[in-house]
Amino acid sequence: MELIVPKVKPVLDPEFRPAALAWRAFAHRIAGQSLPIRIAVEQSNGSIYVFERAIDRNTSSDATAVNLRFLEREVKFLLWAVGGFRIHIDAPEALVGFLRDYIYRYSPNQLFDKDVMGPIIYGRPFEIVHAAGAAFPKASHVTLPLGRHTGGCRVAIDKGASDIKAYAEQDGKTTFASEFKWDPKPQSDPAYHYEHIRHALRAAAASLPRVDAIGVSSAGVYVDNEARIASLFRGVPRDLFQSEIVPMYHRFQEEFGGIPVVVANDGSVSALAGSMSLNRNRVLGLAFGSSLAAGYTDVTGNITTWLDELAFVPIDMNPLAPADEWSGDRGCGVQYLSQQAVNRLLPAAGIEFPKDMGVPERLEGVQALMKQGDPRPPKIYQTIGSYFGYALAHYANYYDIGTVLVMGRVTTGEGGDVILKVAAEVLEQEFPNLKIDVRLPDEASRRVGQAAAAASLPQISR
Secondary structure (H helix, E strand, C coil), X not given: CCCCCCCCCCCCCCCCCEHHHHHHHHHHHCCCCEEEEEEEEECCCCCEEEEEEEEECCCCHHHHHHHHHHHHHHHHHHHHHCCCCEEEEECCHHHHHHHHHHHHHHCHHHHHHHHHHHHHHHCCCCEEEEXXXXXXXXXXXXXXXXXXXXXXXXXXXXXXXCEEEEEEEECCEEXXXXXXXXXXXXXXXXXXXXXXXHHHHHHHHCCCCCCCEEEEEECCEEECCEEEECHHHCCCCHHHHHHHHCCHHHHHHHHCCCCCEEEEEHHHHHHHHHHHHHCCCCEEEEEECCCEXXXXXXXXXXEECCCCCHHHCECECCCCCCXXXXXXXXXXXXXXXXXXXXXXXXXXXXXXXCCCCCHHHHHHHHHHHHHCCCCCHHHHHHHHHXXXXXXXXXXXXXXXXXXXXXXXXXXXXXXXXXHHHXXXXXXXXXXXXXXXXXXXXXHHHHHHHXXXXXXXXXXXXX
């Protein structure tokens, strides 16, 4: 697959090779000799999402290698953006067989995906199936109404890797909004997580005469208010994760008297926040925090059953791109659009912090230098802005995007404006036909907007 040098180069990362440009170059190269293929992603609730693509009809060894690279990266994107335990592919059988029997059997990166998408999230063995012609399944999927409920006494939290944002409101009027520091990732004791979350909930609840409902925004995949996989709990051993973390919000529900509790992915809540505040649909919400969170509201204002875990989706096609510390794959969004990106770019920017300083504190240090007029931090934000512009163009190949709302600590302060300015330059210079309205919320909403939107998740029985 051809690697294209971007016009708007990230000043601190000259080796960045955007996936959006590679995909476009591939499409141009095979024009007139393309072979249509179909990929279907099946979920355990019966939802099936179908994507029509094209590969090179040429069967030479070079063309086959490029086709395989394209197909492997395509499946990677669909697994983490859409999510599913079974992939149906209507393409040349040899190509599908190599992907199934070699890459997804022996590659450590794909074994990670296979384990997560199969038994951990969907509770079934993961499969790749060659499904040609009539054997290919028909599309069938649902959307889910999410949030937008008002009234009553509501408590909400938004869990990040460095703090828990807590919020409370009574009949739409804010009664509490604060942040509580924590450091969850290295913690192996489930009690650490339980007590910190409980403290934040209780602090917000203390501002209300009663609590009618609790909404939770959190990184990770949640099904029926239960964590399936979440980076915040990576330090907890698997057996304790199953026995203590999975049922944790059911315990909170009992503790608060059986009131409605709804837990949603923080990306979905980010999209909901944008849709509610702007009164728009077709909103892609992105949170540049400890990781990259994403969510999407469709043309009807509902969320889909997509996972939207864009942290694991590759946006850089350079085979030597930075590796994700969790999955091991290279070029994934978390290394480009999060606090981890800021930390990774510090040496190139010539900024040094103590080795024992945490990543959130390093971001705060960069923000402080930015306020002081130091010339080095703008280069970090310019680089992230370039990443962001090309990532948006790649996402637009899969999502019908009208508006993008960007939240998270990385966008706080003047740096957020630099990120948006450079992203707009990318779209204008490289993708002029792509019309996307990219916005930052106001400063307060950047920090607690997701917690406020999470308060609308539960429906209160009257």
